Amino acid sequence: MIPMKRLDDYLENAKTVAIVGHVNPDGDCLGSVFGTYRYLVENHPDLCVTPYASFVPEYLKFLAKDVPFDDTDGEDRTYDLAISVDASAKERIGAGKAAFENARRTLVIDHHETNPLFGDENYVVPKAASASEVLASLMDPDKISLSAAEKLYTGIMQDSGVFRYSSTSKETLLAAAMLIDKGVNFSKIIEESVINQPYREMKLMGEVLMNSVLCPETKFVYGTAPISLQKKYGLSSSELANVVVELNAVKEADVALFMYQYEDGTWKASLRAKCDVNVALIAKEFGGGGHLRASGFSFERDPEAVAGKVRDLIRTLKNK
Ligand SMILES: [Mn+2]
Structure with a gap:
């Protein structure tokens, strides 16, 4: 399904954008925040984009290599637009919660059925297996770089339990295929973030x-x-x-x-x-x-x- 609006269309006249996720960030959350960050900075060089994440667990460290994220609440900043990804409710937002609350306009992108649609605009797809899958469908495939693709792929793969949970659909696999086509080293990502465990x-x-x-x-x-x-x-x-x-x-x-x-x-x-x-x-x-x-x-x-x-x-x- 191709959405009516692309992620780029939601920007309107925003010059400053915050991207926030949920507390105790997992692969889908960080894949979504960081993937959205890379997509926006690469395709909209005039935008000032701040990705928020309270921390990055060891098994997802590779996702953060080209993302200068902010781990604060963001209470000192007022953004034109704040985008919440993978958070099922406003109370669930982790780092950047104040930045989201104080923003001039808010956009919620998620896949949780229980999401109360807490943004000014909301794009919630309950049948999607991950927020990263929703985001991949909102982006212009021609404008997704390898770096953004790696992040979204990780989110999709993690939240679908490496494509084995019943939430996995044709759309999940098509999104993953599109991202693999960007050159994502999927076997290395699965090895690093799923198979390998500290001794x-x-x-x-x-x-x-x-x-x-x-x-x-x-x-x-x-x-x-x-x-x-x-x-x-x-x-x-x-x-x-x-x-x-x-x-x-x-x-x-x-x-x-x-x-x-x-x-x-x-x-x-x-x-x-x-x-x-x-x-x-x-x-x-x-x-x-x-x-x-x-x-x-x-x-x-x-x-x-x-x-x-x-x-x-x-x-x-x-x-x-
Ligand atoms: Mn998720």
């Missing part, structure tokens, strides 16, 4: 898996990473996001629970399902929330007791 993270993962418990009757697997284990490998709770993904890959289980401890002694639980057990309902029982197949909650103590309760809830949900 100490893999060792921690190995120990979590070694000590994990599989409950064959409920097809449930759970593992824990107390603070002592994280310290052993010099890791913090923010570097453990992949563990639950690995637990969820256990063939004999269709629900996975990973519990990890924070510095202050409290715990966070991540749930994943590859069947129709609604893990959002389970998280809700503990005061958390999330989606059908991915959810989370926090708790104070005793991961074994929590795992036992989760197992009982899975049994109840499966017998419904």
Whole structure:
């Protein structure tokens, strides 16, 4: 589908533009912010464009090599236009939130179904697998450079789980094909941002898996990473996001629970399902929330007791 308006048409008479994304930026968020930045500076040399990002995680560092991003709130600047990409609500904007709120005009580009259309203008495509896919459709393909293409490709590939989530569509693959045609080294990007993991993270993962418990009757697997284990490998709770993904890959289980401890002694639980057990309902029982197949909650103590309760809830949900 070719949109009525190109990204370039939304600029109108703007001279200064801010681009913002969401808190805890992921591949789609940074791919969208940085890809839009490169597209605008390369094709509109008179524009003054500021990309905002609160931080860039290690596995996405290659995206930032030609993007001088600003990690502040941007409260000291008033832009002609602020573009929010991949943020599902105004409250979800990370760096540059004040810049967005104070801008003369705002544009929201997103793919979240729940987006309340918080911009003056909004282009939200809920069936798109990523914001980067939406942006690729808004750009003139002839004006997308290799650098912009690398960023958008990374966003599309990351948010579609390397083209395997059910959100992946013909449009997703056509957008990726168009970007590959620009010369994107896709195998290197997938290797760097998906396959390669720091050795100490893999060792921690190995120990979590070694000590994990599989409950064959409920097809449930759970593992824990107390603070002592994280310290052993010099890791913090923010570097453990992949563990639950690995637990969820256990063939004999269709629900996975990973519990990890924070510095202050409290715990966070991540749930994943590859069947129709609604893990959002389970998280809700503990005061958390999330989606059908991915959810989370926090708790104070005793991961074994929590795992036992989760197992009982899975049994109840499966017998419904
Ligand atoms: Mn996204």
